[in-house]
Amino acid sequence: MAAVAIRGVGLSCALGRDVAACAAALLAGGKPPARVALPGLAEPVQVAYYRIDDGSGLFDPGRFARLLPGVVQDAVADLSASELSTLPLFIGSSCFSIGQSETGYAGALARAASDTYPMPHCGYDWLAGLVRQAIGGGGESFTYNTACTSSANALLGACRALRAGRHRHALVLGAELANLTTLSGFSGLQLLADQVRPFEAGREGLVLGEGIAAVLLSVEGAAGAMRLHDGASNCDTFSVTTADPEGMRVAEVLRQALAQAQLKPEAIQGIKAHGTGTPTGDLAEASGLRKVFGTLPPFSVLKPYIGHTLGACGVIELVMYAGALAQGRLPARLSPVAADPQLGVQPLGVSRSAPPGYYLLNQFGFGGNNAVLVLEKPA
Amino acid sequence: MIRITAVGHVFNQLQDGASLPSLDAGLGQVCRERFRRVDRFIELALLGSGRCAEGRTLDADCGLYLGSGLGPMSGVIATQQQLIRDRELPKPFNFINTLGNSAGYYVAKNLGLHGQNLFISRRGASLQALLAAALTDLQAGVVRQALVGVVEEATLPLAEHRRRQGLPEDMAVAEGSHWLLLEEHATAGHRLEREHVTHHETTASRPAAFHDSIAAAQLMERLLKGEAAVLADGDPVRGWELFHFRP
Numbered sequence: 096m097a098a099v100a101i102r103g104v105g106l107s108c109a110l111g112r113d114v115a116a117c118a119a120a121l122l123a124g125g126k127p128p129a130r131v132a133l134p135g136l137a138e139p140v141q142v143a144y145y146r147i148d149d150g151s152g153l154f155d156p157g158r159f160a161r162l163l164p165g166v167v168q169d170a171v172a173d174l175s176a177s178e179l180s181t182l183p184l185f186i187g188s189s190c191f192s193i194g195q196s197e198t199g200y201a202g203a204l205a206r207a208a209s210d211t212y213p214m215p216h217c218g219y220d221w222l223a224g225l226v227r228q229a230i231g232g233g234g235e236s237f238t239y240n241t242a243c244t245s246s247a248n249a250l251l252g253a254c255r256a257l258r259a260g261r262h263r264h265a266l267v268l269g270a271e272l273a274n275l276t277t278l279s280g281f282s283g284l285q286l287l288a289d290q291v292r293p294f295e296a297g298r299e300g301l302v303l304g305e306g307i308a309a310v311l312l313s314v315e316g317a318a319g320a321m322r323l324h325d326g327a328s329n330c331d332t333f334s335v336t337t338a339d340p341e342g343m344r345v346a347e348v349l350r351q352a353l354a355q356a357q358l359k360p361e362a363i364q365g366i367k368a369h370g371t372g373t374p375t376g377d378l379a380e381a382s383g384l385r386k387v388f389g390t391l392p393p394f395s396v397l398k399p400y401i402g403h404t405l406g407a408c409g410v411i412e413l414v415m416y417a418g419a420l421a422q423g424r425l426p427a428r429l430s431p432v433a434a435d436p437q438l439g440v441q442p443l444g445v446s447r448s449a450p451p452g453y454y455l456l457n458q459f460g461f462g463g464n465n466a467v468l469v470l471e472k473p474a
Numbered sequence: 475m476i477r478i479t480a481v482g483h484v485f486n487q488l489q490d491g492a493s494l495p496s497l498d499a500g501l502g503q504v505c506r507e508r509f510r511r512v513d514r515f516i517e518l519a520l521l522g523s524g525r526c527a528e529g530r531t532l533d534a535d536c537g538l539y540l541g542s543g544l545g546p547m548s549g550v551i552a553t554q555q556q557l558i559r560d561r562e563l564p565k566p567f568n569f570i571n572t573l574g575n576s577a578g579y580y581v582a583k584n585l586g587l588h589g590q591n592l593f594i595s596r597r598g599a600s601l602q603a604l605l606a607a608a609l610t611d612l613q614a615g616v617v618r619q620a621l622v623g624v625v626e627e628a629t630l631p632l633a634e635h636r637r638r639q640g641l642p643e644d645m646a647v648a649e650g651s652h653w654l655l656l657e658e659h660a661t662a663g664h665r666l667e668r669e670h671v672t673h674h675e676t677t678a679s680r681p682a683a684f685h686d687s688i689a690a691a692q693l694m695e696r697l698l699k700g701e702a703a704v705l706a707d708g709d710p711v712r713g714w715e716l717f718h719f720r721p
Binding site: 135136140193196200201204213215218219220223235238240248255256258275276279283328329330331332336344355460462463464 | 535538542543544545547550551553554555557558559561562563564565566569570572573574575576578579580582583587588589590591592593594595596597603606607610611613614616634637638639
């Protein structure tokens, strides 16, 4: 089946607001994360965090309404009002309106209001409502919540709907903004580190980040447009939180993605690894990659530059990686990398040219969810 | 040709002042093991999917399409109470259970599945969104079997549960877990095509969980009786078509 074209993109992340500028910053080595204090806890907790520099308080519940519209409008800029009115929405997130709920509950507790109850605001569909307002339209919506693969699965869903002839265009959104539940939940799981060092010896964990990205997929694209060739998604029931160190299901989903795109491993020019920097997550990914590739293509990690944006990372990292490919370069770790001999693989250490061809983008998450996307950079 | 080859569900109308009905006996019948540290949303998903799959072995690559209007509310509520009221870090298992796809993980583990495992929501019409996604994948050959389920959990006290959803104070409240097994190339069962799943967006005033669960429960009851008809949802005001199927 035909691939679908990436016709428009929008982005806001720790590296900035403009896709080309963010990709350039990524290729130049990025910047370190900020330190963030989690308010309201009896015992003080601070975490490293890649935040969007928008001048507002990190937990300000109005940030989604301020940041999301511009990102979405950038992606759909060349669609007509008629096309926007029926544009299907595929949304992936792991936070949704939880920040609004936190604020509402905390406010009610502070006021000692008689009707105080947790989760006064709920609903996965809240983001779809913001998108509809932003574009003045929107057709049917599909909101995905599969942890860190949420927006990658949304991309797969949109790609398949287009390939099946259901629509001519589809908007895919990945959205994750700071909230107390996520930051404190990961802190409680003891998965956070001060620095993210994927696939390195002595790596200690992940650093979270926030971002919003939107992609407009279309059945037709301009010459030179990047194209998405679907991919694959599966579930590893090894553990709800820990990846199988043997990487069996990682290898399986990589093979499924290649088979679906009718590609052999040798056709892959580069890989955007998930690369969270957790000891077990990177081990599982490395094991899976080694099982599929005799000679591993150069692979890049993006989380040292923008953090782990959780449910949004599928779309955000697609936009970032495609942005780097469009500038003709593969992202590389520019700081010295201490190889982990147990993994047997190492991310690209020196940026190199990105030739036309096929690229894989890996996303893995809690609940054993694995998703791999196949991207084509045209000649 | 895609057909509905099995159905299974749980549906409990709830009463103010009463506790939630125990699911233990049912879970004992359909679960391979006793899962620890799971919440009611996960238990409802396990029980409904287990009843749908009872007596058959699903393909390991069967796709799982789980959805909900509200999601795992008891886990989210517990997490917010720990974090905001008690000013403590959330308990790890409460936090993990707040993920929509945690329930999908346990269903997959219980039924021996390792195929695509999705959680998709659409306010007041999650079942439609799930069916649309599953049928697209079945028709494209991405999956050959699709286990599709919508789960809505109620939390106590019911007065809070109603306020959370904007429901009238006297509205009946239910919890449910409603599942269909769709198979490509099946020769028996109700025929279902992508075109049968109509698209309706709901307004903010419509109570999502109530709509999802009542509509899905009505669908299940008809399917279990072997009836084939255009199905209207359970909305007491507007009553529009959810989807229809042909025998």
